[in-house]
Amino acid sequence: MIPIQSEKHLQQLLEKGGSYWLLVVKGGADKSTCAAERAEKAAAGLSALNLYVLDVTAVPGIHTGLGVTTAPSLLHFDGKLLKNIIKGCQTIDYYKGVFNSSLFVARREEGEKPVRQVTVYSTPACSWCNTLKGYLRQHNIYFRDIDVSRDQNAADELVRRSGQRGVPQTDINGEIIVGFNKTRINELLNIR
Numbered sequence: 001m002i003p004i005q006s007e008k009h010l011q012q013l014l015e016k017g018g019s020y021w022l023l024v025v026k027g028g029a030d031k032s033t034c035a036a037e038r039a040e041k042a043a044a045g046l047s048a049l050n051l052y053v054l055d056v057t058a059v060p061g062i063h064t065g066l067g068v069t070t071a072p073s074l075l076h077f078d079g080k081l082l083k084n085i086i087k088g089c090q091t092i093d094y095y096k097g098v099f100n101s102s103l104f105v106a107r108r109e110e111g112e113k114p115v116r117q118v119t120v121y122s123t124p125a126c127s128w129c130n131t132l133k134g135y136l137r138q139h140n141i142y143f144r145d146i147d148v149s150r151d152q153n154a155a156d157e158l159v160r161r162s163g164q165r166g167v168p169q170t171d172i173n174g175e176i177i178v179g180f181n182k183t184r185i186n187e188l189l190n191i192r
Helices: 007-016 030-043 062-068 092-101 127-137 153-164 183-191
Strands: 021-024 051-055 073-078 079-088 118-121 144-147 169-172 176-179
Touching: 021 030, 021 062, 030 051, 030 092, 062 169, 073 092, 092 127, 118 127, 118 153, 153 169, 153 176, 169 183, 176 183
Parallel strands: 021 051, 118 144
Antiparallel strands: 021 073, 073 079, 118 169, 169 176
């Protein structure tokens, strides 16, 4: 984790662009220490991950400009755009899940059109969810990932559509597949 040392340093980071994570902590607080240790362990080995830490006791006041009023809070940015805020101390597996999801961006070749609409409903700590997403990535299948632990409306809609609460669930062109049903996924996506 790279420490943010001043307001100017933070502004340079915001101007730089790209995808990065900022962990806002309060030095000496148990929950902040917990979040910092777990996020750092989760980030180990992810060389493409840009993870910064802002200690509000060392650099006071600038976190409120980001709309953050509690520490610890983990913020995901794409340039200046704040994409997500995760509050509190989470498990190492949870942090690994959100970090890995942010690192994978499926890219299409120029002129290539997506043929299928694939949406995965998951939670970051769900091992089968991560296995399913890894399988889709391995076969270069473009998909939208919805974290139902953070989006109650999506969770409610999923239960309404499938009658099931469990994850993963995959919507392939309107057909819901509950769990990691590899055979059915292969059929619908023409994976051989």
